[in-house]
Amino acid sequence: GRNRVTGKRWLILAALIVLIGAGVGARFWFNRQNFPAVTVEALRARDLEAIVSASGKIQPKRQVNVSANIELMRGFVPRMRKNKWGRVMFSSSTTSILSSPHEGMSVYTATKAALNALARTSAAELGHDGVTVNSLLLGVFVTPMMLEQFDMLDKTYGPEASKAFVDGYTTMTALGRLAKCEEVEGLIQFLASDAGSYITGSSLTIDGGL
Numbered sequence: 001g002r003n004r005v006t007g008k009r010w011l012i013l014a015a016l017i018v019l020i021g022a023g024v025g026a027r028f029w030f031n032r033q034n035f036p037a038v039t040v041e042a043l044r045a046r047d048l049e050a051i052v053s054a055s056g057k058i059q060p061k062r063q064v065n066v067s068a069n070i071e072l073m074r075g076f077v078p079r080m081r082k083n084k085w086g087r088v089m090f091s092s093s094t095t096s097i098l099s100s101p102h103e104g105m106s107v108y109t110a111t112k113a114a115l116n117a118l119a120r121t122s123a124a125e126l127g128h129d130g131v132t133v134n135s136l137l138l139g140v141f142v143t144p145m146m147l148e149q150f151d152m153l154d155k156t157y158g159p160e161a162s163k164a165f166v167d168g169y170t171t172m173t174a175l176g177r178l179a180k181c182e183e184v185e186g187l188i189q190f191l192a193s194d195a196g197s198y199i200t201g202s203s204l205t206i207d208g209g210l
Contacts, residue, residue, distance in 0.1 A: 065111035069118065077131065086131035087192045088122065090115040094137050094207045116203045123201030132200035134191055139207030140169055141179040174209025 069090055080086025095105060096112035119135035126133060140146065150162035170176050184206050190196045191204075 065108070066114050066118070069115060073122065077126065080131045081126065081129040084130040086126070086129075087196075088119075088126075088131065088133040089188060089191060090119055090133075090135045092116055092119075092135040092137050092203065094139050094205060094210055096137060097203070097205075098210070119203065120201045127200055132191070132197065134200060135203045136184065136187070137203050137205040137207065138184065139173070139179055139205075139210050141181055141184070143181060172210055173207065177208065179206070179208055 073088065077086065077088070080088075092115045093109070093112040095109045096116055100109060116135045116137075119133045123133040150165070153161040153165060166178060170178060187204065187206060191199060
């Protein structure tokens, strides 16, 4: 059965390095810099039942946040449909539904909102074949890429810039802190199991109560 996630074969295209903890017992393929380096053709033979797709540092943002996800679906969804079972989860952002005061965020937020729409429409198209599609709206998680952004803030605006950002952001959350990567693990395991089989086309928020 598919009630246990342990042993499943996953694909994560990510700079969010530890979306799922080691305890899941899954296999991962990472491409931090350039999506084409991990081609659909190279991985098509892997009988993947679940895809968790997350964005990395690729320009333009449309390529990684929209085009890469579409290509992943084109590569792996046909086999999911044939098997009458599959799970697709997109790594979106809370900025896709909340306005950001920071300059230069408009393109990023637009591409993340496109993922939410892609999840809703794809869920309707694939539901009768047992494939669910959902979008995960993530808040600020402490990842290696985020730590690099903090360093850049400090170098650009002074040594207290990143602390000011963290303090300002966390005061807006119910939990009063940033997220750990492993804190999204439970939701992913749930959605990837039969327990989450009736959840599809949803945009699920994981932001600590923002």
